[in-house]
Amino acid sequence: MTNDRLETGRRIRDFRIKNHLTQAQLAESLDVSTNFVSEIETGKKGISQDTLYRLCRQYNLSADYLLFGRQGPAPSEYTLSEFLASLSAEDIPIVIEYLEATLKIKKLDKKRSPNP
DSSP: OOOOHHHHHHHHHHHHHHTTOOHHHHHHHHTSOHHHHHHHHTTSSOOOHHHHHHHHHHHTOOHHHHHHOOOOSOGGGSOHHHHHHHOOTTHHHHHHHHHHHHHHHHHHHHHHSOOO
């Protein structure tokens, strides 16, 4: 499976429309410009890892679905080993890159958060 920017953009646009969000509303919630959302939806630009992360977290979406169109059980319904076993050889580097970026974002968020 490949990550086709146009298809990813279409899935994001479909989600936005289904949830009655304007591009401006989605952009504001993701802290990006409306123009960037438009470029993602039309496939002119690919979605960045941190924007994908925020989109998935804020709206409880599957990155696997947004990027590859795969619909399967929710992440909580299968184990990590089952998920990893389901990946193709070409998907593995993408997942590793995404996980590394997610961990970096999480560490940055912890550094920015005031200590209780």
